[in-house]
Amino acid sequence: MTVFARVVFPLPLEQAFLYAVPEAFREAARPGARVVAPLGARRQNGFIVAVTDEPPAAGIKVKNLLQVLDDRPFRDERFLEFTGRLSAEFRSSWGEILQTALPPSLSGKTRMAVVLTEAGREALEKGGLGPKARLLARALVVAPKGLSPLALRRRLGGGDISGLVSRMEKTGLVAVEHKAGPGPRPDRDVEGAAGAVQLGLAFPESLRQAGVLDPVERAIVDGRAGAWYVFGSDRPRRAAFQALVRRAVAAGGRVLFLQPEVAPSESLAAGFKADYGRQAVVFHGRMTGRQREDAWRTLQSGRAALAAGTRSALFLETGPLRLVAVDGEQEESYLQAESPAYDARRGAVLRAEAEGAVAVLGSSRPTVEAMAEARRRGLLVDVGTEPRRAAVTVVDHAGDAPIISRELERRLRARLEKGDPAILFLNRRGYAAQVVCRTCGRTPRCPRCDIALVYHKTGDRLICHYCNHAVDAGRACDKCGGELVVRRGAGTQAVEEELARLFPKVPVARFDADAASSPGERERLLAGFAKGQAPILVGTQLLVHQPGVPKAGLVGILRPEYLLGFSDYRAAQKTFEAVSAMLGFVRDAADAEAVIQTAGPAHFAVAAAAAGDYEAFYGREIEFRRVLGYPPFAALAEVVLQGRDVRALGAKSRELRALLQKAGPGIEVLGPAFAPVARVRDVSRVQFILKAAGRPELDRALDGTLPKIRLKKTVTFSYSPFGDPPSNAA
């Protein structure tokens, strides 16, 4: 009887491939084992996801596996099941997900090398080669071990050389060698769980509402799976998470704790170590290979009870999981858009489910999608919201008024006299896009990205904010040759200048992508502000996600309504989130204050954020979603097609539209339209929005149509951390 293995590869392919398992590998070829298999003309590392004795369907010629790299699976079947569900839900490659779940020491791929043969060397010396072939041979002469096809291609200027190489291989000028992948993993030195858990004086925070966490704690203690949402402000929420971590660790379990950013993960791990006297591991995408390897080894030794990190930590091998926590649920950094696409918030719930652990998401300002589902399913744990102590003033401020209103100026002056620092937020760099042609009125646009260029006073230049393409601001209009004039707009640079006019003696630190382009520069700017050398800090969204910014006595938020202009059904939520996050930089004290200058003070997202009233925001937003049929009341998918050739892109997108419309009743097709970023580095982007009552309808439509469009495409689905609501949720 022949045994077959279903194998997935770390390639952007959704399908699995069937291979026959040679007798010698029978024992080792189990789900989760890494293998080398022939795929087309190459040898390719992959992962066994299933073993079966069912013969292949007709028309499929199975090949033998070449090698099984592990004598035991690199992860258990529950982890495999989790990644399988994740890949299916996000329509991303299972193999790519498994590849990212590999410790660095195992992530090496098989290498292919093109080497020059003796005949090739002779031909080169005799000059009997074409120009291109000669260049290739020259590159190989200096590389006796050969070059990978990719490296070779780069050395020859990046063009397609596959035809050339295969011809040269046929004529014996070059040979293509295959080098084996890395050997089996070294044996682990598993110590088993370390000594008794020491519950120090740690975790001093207590919950006001005793008992609300009881069901969650019971599930952790009993070792049951489950999912909950902890809603509340920072202090009670932290207390709740600490209580849950304590339960999980006391029960001998491991904790996976996801955070939106690196800094809180580091402090969480440090606090845990101090409190428990046990190891904790930090993991995030910016670590070096060596650091990742160390983290893996610590986890595999069994000494660490807690792993904290950003979205990539989702795949760490922790040992027996009891709790998967995700704080700051509203943060979009949990979403990975590039292949393999996945959402770590949904991933946390899926992983907990597969491994019999409890998943707990938390935030002080949940996405409405998560909140709605948590309520509907009875998963909401409200740990209480502490009122904000600082005062917030909303100033009605028309778009053409001076950048800094009288009101803000007055309060700034008072702050400065008290020696109290201030932070101003404005989400635009430079001077804003107000460069126009005096004759035809057009705004110059980036020739490659098709967005408005932004005037930067430094160097008197116009700069594209997507690709950094820059032109002289003194040039003539591209369209009519007229004179370009700079109309003063409102970017961070203009704010800085206005401040210099209003407060000539006060140094101002500007923190945006221009002024804070390097980590060193960022540190220097923030240190200057922290030490009081520059009592005013002006920043963009970049500042919001910066660790270690000291809180201020006054925070000014300028034109937050700008965010509402995005063509996205989540614009109000994004605005509420951004304004709330900026308000988080006000010192939590009765004498501290914030000023919001906006042309849309009546908009509920701005008003609710100003009032610190999540419920008010949620009530309005969920109603808006219901009325317009947006998630969570419908399932939505965004399909983005990309291509260099705009005409081909247009033809393909019309074709896709026709296919989608035929695909079924119950699918609403919006588009094609240019994506918000219509062109980046010469690649144009066209998007469709698909709306349907539920996810199954979307999948059916996409299954039958997407494979027929041969273009680079990405699909993003509406967000749902607890799983999709039923189609009739409305």
Add this chain to the structure above:
DNA sequence: AGCACGCCGACT
């Protein structure tokens, strides 16, 4: 993705 294959125009 990466690779083969086949087509076509350019060059010798």
Add this chain to the structure above:
DNA sequence: GTCGGCGTGCTC
């Protein structure tokens, strides 16, 4: 006849 670029389709 080569050579070299490019589009298309497949990989168990």
